[in-house]
Amino acid sequence: AQSVTQLDSQVPVFEEAPVELRCNYSSSVSVYLFWYVQYPNQGLQLLLKYLSGSTLVKGINGFEAEFNKSQTSFHLRKPSVHISDTAEYFCAVRRYGGSQGNLIFGKGTKLSVKP
Amino acid sequence: DVKVTQSSRYLVKRTGEKVFLECVQDMDHENMFWYRQDPGLGLRLIYFSYDVKMKEKGDIPEGYSVSREKKERFSLILESASTNQTSMYLCASSLPPGQGYSPLHFGNGTRLTVT
Numbered sequence: 001a002q003s004v005t006q007l008d009s010q011v012p013v014f015e016e017a018p019v020e021l022r023c024n025y026s027s028s029v030s031v032y033l034f035w036y037v038q039y040p041n042q043g044l045q046l047l048l049k050y051l052s053g054s055t056l057v058k059g060i061n062g063f064e065a066e067f068n069k070s071q072t073s074f075h076l077r078k079p080s081v082h083i084s085d086t087a088e089y090f091c092a093v094r095r096y097g098g099s100q101g102n103l104i105f106g107k108g109t110k111l112s113v114k115p
Numbered sequence: 116d117v118k119v120t121q122s123s124r125y126l127v128k129r130t131g132e133k134v135f136l137e138c139v140q141d142m143d144h145e146n147m148f149w150y151r152q153d154p155g156l157g158l159r160l161i162y163f164s165y166d167v168k169m170k171e172k173g174d175i176p177e178g179y180s181v182s183r184e185k186k187e188r189f190s191l192i193l194e195s196a197s198t199n200q201t202s203m204y205l206c207a208s209s210l211p212p213g214q215g216y217s218p219l220h221f222g223n224g225t226r227l228t229v230t
Contacts, residue, residue, distance in 0.1 A: 009155065034218075036219075041223065042223050042224075043119070043205055043207070043221030043222050043223050043224055044158075044205070044207075044219070044221045045218075045220075045221065046218035046219070049218070090157060090158065103160075103219070105157045105158040105159075106157055107155060107156060107157035108157050
């Protein structure tokens with residue numbers, strides 16, 4: 001079975017500062033990895049995904065994440081955040097060949113960007 | 116753009132009532148999902164459906180049932196609502212994994228309060 005741990009439940013940061021949201025996963029088989037974002041009063045939307053190939057993946061709104069197989073991590077980064085990045089971020093994992101019903105979400109990290 | 120519409124944004128029901136949460140998607144997606152979102156617990160899958168009249172239990176199906184009579188509509192049913200079902204409910208849809216990677220597209224959620 002797969003599991004996902006988001007190491008920080010809340011991350012406060014000042015505008016224009018860099019940010020890293022941490023995600024570790026556990027799986028005995030190869031996995032796909034995702035970050036979803038939920039803006040206030042909205043559903044989730046896909047930020048970026050790692051399926052295969054280059055371990056550095058770029059997503060929308062200037063976010064990127066790096067897949068590190070040896071450390072079983074998929075941390076999300078942005079070099080300079082904006083107020084509009086205030087949202088909750090969810091890391092998710094699905095095993096190769098698994099159905100969409102096997103998508104496992106972490107508990108979420110609330111990013112709060114202050115002026 | 117894919118649109119997933121949940122019929123109610125807020126719903127207040129009494130203990131013991133039968134509750135229907137409705138979800139409609141407009142992109143002819145085969146897969147549809149119901150998640151429950153609680154603070155500190157992330158998203159937990161209740162049920163998903165990969166075709167009309169087909170359904171599979173997720174991680175927390177107890178106390179819930181679903182109906183999918185048409186491809187575009189997926190209903191979540193609380194047979195006898197209880198206070199511990201007070202939560203945010205999110206519907207999502209996607210293509211099957213075999214048709215290239217398809218992200219989940221989420222509705223904006225229904226916040227259900229059971230008193």
